Amino acid sequence: MKILIAISSKEYSGSTLGLGMKVASALKASTTIVDVGEKINEFGSKDVNIVNQLIETWDFNRPGVEVLEWAHDFLAKNNFIEIKEDQSQPLKNKLIESETDRSEVFLKGKIGNNLSLILRNGDIIGELRSEVEFGGYDITIIGGSKKRSMSHDLIQYINSSIFIVKNYNPKNQYKLLLVVDESPNIKKVLKYGVRIAKEFSIKLTLISNEDSKQFSKKYENLIRYVNKLLRRCKVNYNSLKRNGNLEEEIISAASDKHIIMMGASGSSPITKFFKGSTPLNVMNRCECPILIVK
């Protein structure tokens, strides 16, 4: 399993990194951290390239490398990775360009287990999309953004599950709120939910909802299956059964100390493009971290 964590700056990326690495260790995933720098206008792209080459001769890091260096040290300090001082590693930070605007970063004298560092430049959605294509990641983890179009584009165009780390405070004790709906990805949601709940011994709340008073037979069967699975996995959980609008019910059930997990909508891309979807609306409205599983 492979996880991609997107960071931007030292000031805002600590919580994304912390929670992202917890999830990665629960899912026993190899991790890649990517810093996507601002897009460089084509008129100046070659000039910026020359400057980057020149500042390396002065022993300066290229922009973005310092953020990755900080992320690496942050993970080591918080015991997410083990750093071995390795003489065979380069004597100064080294960048290997694997395609246009994408470089793999090797930090001087250090090697972290199961961790890659990537530097990219350009439009955030385009670059994350390319990186996910390039590395075949299962989950992309990124901090919350105030731009509504950002969450739309992430869900619509990134071909991996999306975990938005919104308002995460590591001091809080979080609970999982797992949405049981008829998403085609419900089994994957369960798999991730069980692993995370067991790894961190946190409580899981199931929420199911039917618009009409009566739950359909098919839906009842699904809920039964989920309950059975959770019991078999010995996960500590409770269930909420609601009759109303799914989006409203999730928002009212989720406090800021929840992590919402739900499957991506099964509607066609065109419907999602024009009308949006319940996961997208929940992502925009909730005040807590949310994982949309694809």
Add this chain to the structure above:
Amino acid sequence: MPILSERSISNFLYWVTRKKWLILSFLLSLTLFYLPTPEGLSSEGHRIIIIVLVALILIMSESIPLPAVAILILIMEVVLGVDTADGVASSFMSDAVFFIMGSLMLAVSIVYQGLDKRLALIVLNFTGNKTWRIVLGFMFFSAILSSFIGEHTVAAMMLPVALSLIKNVGMNKIRSSNLSTILLFSIAYGAAIGSVGTPSGGGRNAIMIGYLSEFGLGKLSYLTWMKFAYPLLLIEVPIATFILWFTFKPSQKIMDSAVRKLKVQVAKSDDLNGQQKLAIGVFVFVFFSWIFLSPYIGLGIVALIGVFLYLSFGLIDWSEINRNTNWGVILLFGAAISLGIQMKETGAAFWLAEKALLYIGVVFQNENIGRWFITVVMTGILTNILSSAATLAVLGPIVLDMGGNPLVTGISASIASAFSYLTIVASPTCMIIHSTGLIRSRDYLKAGWKLFIMSVVLLMLISNYYWPLIQ
């Protein structure tokens, strides 16, 4: 089985969202094409204006790569019947394009000589350790050097000096601190101010000289240009330093230990070697050739002679030039100049100039003020959105068709196209300093608007009171 998989639909939707401006420009060009040609405008002129609009939308939105915009311009000129393929080809290549190509290659050749550490020592010996003197020194050296060798070359060589000083000061928070902001801006703005000084300071100067000569409006030699523009540069440098200082007043008034550390660092580098001396010699030769030979063989050919010498003496490998020269920009400027020439030849430039003066006349009763406003203010604003050379390539023929003294109008427009202070995309130097990640986007506007107004006022004073004395 559905005809299209979800993945294909999703990819298509992604393409549509990323290419919306391309689609819009296509629809706009179709609509305009079928609208009747406005009175007073030839049908070729009508079509060339459509191409200009499409090109502007595509350059600003960056929805397709710049070389693709250049190729599209050339294709449209032929397909829409503005000119024959041979006619378009001959308007595409000119001495101005040779100059842009040569100066970009010269820039790579100069940067690769490793002269930046020498330059650091010279600058620091001149400035001492007081912060205000360092800011003035950065601004002054960037301006003087960029008046001869192109602003991006200067910014590339000066940037490591500024970064070293910033690092050596040992601040906790380097990003967007007043000190890092003022030092980096002094390089970018200094280089922009300096680039007006001589014809070789920027591609746009060569474009304007090319237009004046091509349209039979006058010949401008290297030294004549300097007589017009250099005093402006010398006056602007201290005023711009003053503005920057009071906009981003740094708390560190003295940078004693940072300067000392940097001097120690650069002193370790060896003395000038034979290759570096030869590289400087070649550039001095190019400089004198620009002054004395360019009236006969053109600025572009002189720049290409310089590149030839660098390559022949083995001072740089072709692979480095090839890898680091922005060929896409050269193509685009070539296409933009072709567009400018076609605008003139089809009468579109004259029609647009007439309309612009008519509409601006509603605001300014005096035609001279209206012309001045379009030439300087509009060019200055557009240069901050587009690229300066592209702006001048498109606006040049229009402002030259507005009447008045074409030399004054041409040089004014060319100088105004260097007022690239307001945005990151305004010039390569603005992009270079922004790429360090130490400057916030909003800081460009914070200082830029003051510099913009100062530059417009100074240009107005100089063109009204000084230029008449030397004509």
